[in-house]
Structures are given as C-alpha cells and as structure tokens.
Amino acid sequence: CYFKSLVYISGPSHAQEVAAGKITGLISACRRPSLAVRFKYLLKTKRLLVFSSLDVRGVQVAAAVKNVVAIAFGVMDALKNKADIAAYSAGAQNDQMFGDNTESLLLAAGLSEIQKLGVALGSTHTETFSSIAGVGDLDVTCRSKWGRNRRLGREIVDMNLLNKFKNIDDLIANISQIPYTPEGIAAANNVKKLQESYKLKLPICNLVYRILNKEVDPQEAISNYLKM
Numbered sequence: 001c002y003f004k005s006l007v008y009i010s011g012p013s014h015a016q017e018v019a020a021g022k023i024t025g026l027i028s029a030c031r032r033p034s035l036a037v038r039f040k041y042l043l044k045t046k047r048l049l050v051f052s053s054l055d056v057r058g059v060q061v062a063a064a065v066k067n068v069v070a071i072a073f074g075v076m077d078a079l080k081n082k083a084d085i086a087a088y089s090a091g092a093q094n095d096q097m098f099g100d101n102t103e104s105l106l107l108a109a110g111l112s113e114i115q116k117l118g119v120a121l122g123s124t125h126t127e128t129f130s131s132i133a134g135v136g137d138l139d140v141t142c143r144s145k146w147g148r149n150r151r152l153g154r155e156i157v158d159m160n161l162l163n164k165f166k167n168i169d170d171l172i173a174n175i176s177q178i179p180y181t182p183e184g185i186a187a188a189n190n191v192k193k194l195q196e197s198y199k200l201k202l203p204i205c206n207l208v209y210r211i212l213n214k215e216v217d218p219q220e221a222i223s224n225y226l227k228m
Contacts, residue, residue: 004031007039008056010063011132012140014147018048025049027133029059051132058123059133062114066138067149067184068191069110071208073142074153075218076106076226082157102226106204107142111135113202117191120198152182156211156218168213188212 011026018024026043028050030036036052044050053059080098115129128134141147155161161178165171168189175185192209195202207225210216 005035006030006056007035008059008063009039009043010059010137012136014140014144016146021047023047023049025051025132025136027051027053027059027131029053029056029133031056053125053128053131053133055123055125055128057121058118058125058128061118061121061123062129062134062137064183064187065114065117065191065205066110066141067182068188068205068208069106069114069138070141070147070149071153071156071182071184071188071212072110072204072222073103073106074147074150074155075157075211076102076153076222077150078154078157079219079222097223097226103142105226107135107138110142110204111138113204114138116200117194117198117202117205120200121194148180149182149184151180152178152184162212162214166214168209171212184208185212 007028007030009026009028011024013024013026024047026048028036028039028043029052030039031054033052033054036054040050040052076098111129111134114134115123115126118129119126123129142150144150152161162171164177165174168185171185172189175181188205188209191202191205194200195206203225207216207221211218211221
C-alpha cells in the first residue's frame with residue numbers, strides 16, 4: 001500500500017535554527033520500520049539527531065494540534081505583557097494572574113488534549129506524546145520567537161487581527177492576508193469537527209476555535225478557562 005511507504009518528518013525544528021546549525025532533534029515516522037530507519041540515517045548529521053517511530057498517527061496529530069495550543073499560548077502571552085505594561089505605566093502594583101506557572105499549566109493541559117485526540121484517532125504508542133514529537137514540538141512552538149502560531153495569538157490581542165474577518169471560515173478563505181502561515185487556524189477548524197465526531201472534551205482546542213470564530217472575547221475566554 002502506498003500510504004504505508006510514506007515517511008513523515010516531524011519534531012521541534014524551526015527552519016531558522018536548523019539553517020544556522022543549531023542542534024536539533026527530529027522524528028522519522030513510517031508504518032514500514034525499514035523506511036523509518038532508512039530516513040533516520042539519511043537525515044542524521046552531527047547537529048541533526050533523528051529518531052525513528054512507527055506511530056504515524058500519533059506523530060501526525062502531535063504535529064498538527066500543537067499549533068492550536070500555541071495560538072492559545074500566544075493570546076495568554078500578549079495578555080500578560082499588556083497587563084505588565086498597564087501596571088508599570090500607572091505605577092501600580094501588578095496583580096497579573098499569568099506567570100511561568102500558568103504557562104506550564106497551559107502546556108500540560110494542551111499536551112493532554114493532543115494525546116487524547118491522538119489515541120482516539122489510532123495512535124499506537126503513548127510514548128510518542130512524551131517524546132520530541134509531542135512535548136518537544138509543543139514546547140518550542142509555544143515558546144520560540146520563531147513560532148508563527150504563537151505570533152498569531154499575540155497579534156489577535158495586540159493588533160486586533162481578527163477584526164477584518166467575519167469568522168473562522170472567512171479567515172481560512174483569506175489566509176493570504178496574513179503575511180505568514182499560521183497552520184493552527186485550519187487545524188483548529190478540523191479539530192473541532194473531530195472533537196464532535198469522537199465526542200471528546202478538548203477545552204483548549206475548543207476555546208481557540210471559538211476565539212478564531214469570533215464567538216468569544218480572547219481575554220475573557222482565556223481568563224475564564226484558567227479559572228475553571
């Protein structure tokens with residue numbers, strides 16, 4: 001079967017850092033073990049570490065859904081900075097509710113949702129989600145300055161980016177108006193459909209969908225979620 005021969009390369013690998021020779025780890029996933037290992041050795045260099053995996057579905061889900069979580073992370077990051085600036089300008093004590101602990105809370109909860117959806121869709125190895133394909137890729141996508149989906153989340157707050165779009169369908173149809181490619185928009189739309197189809201509770205992914213669909217105010221939505 002053709003699909004059994006496809007090899008999927010994933011992992012925390014921002015192109016800018018790979019090109020600059022920064023040490024990076026990747027996952028080579030394929031249903032055929034020999035091909036997964038073959039691509040591992042084809043890509044491996046002194047600064048590019050490659051690991052093989054047979055869990056194609058788990059790697060695919062982790063690669064897609066981490067972008068959705070990163071949008072939420074970007075929204076929260078922007079709200080945090082906004083509150084810090086406001087408190088500093090007013091010379092008041094900062095009663096900011098978001099901190100490093102909150103970021104870890106969001107990352108852990110996001111990883112849980114990624115794993116839940118991955119298992120529902122047929123992931124074969126739970127360790128995929130604790131590997132660089134799962135937690136590793138999620139962490140760099142949320143925290144790195146190169147993260148496009150984190151940037152989208154920040155610009156939703158800082159630049160009112162969603163104002164010129166009617167809803168998520170309009171956003172997807174006119175994605176070219178955004179000068180970079182935030183994959184998390186289409187992923188959020190698809191995750192919403194899968195969530196309903198498999199009757200799963202994925203509150204962070206659902207929250208991001210509702211923000212992108214302009215159903216809720218980003219600040220109110222994130223604050224209410226974290227107070228649950």
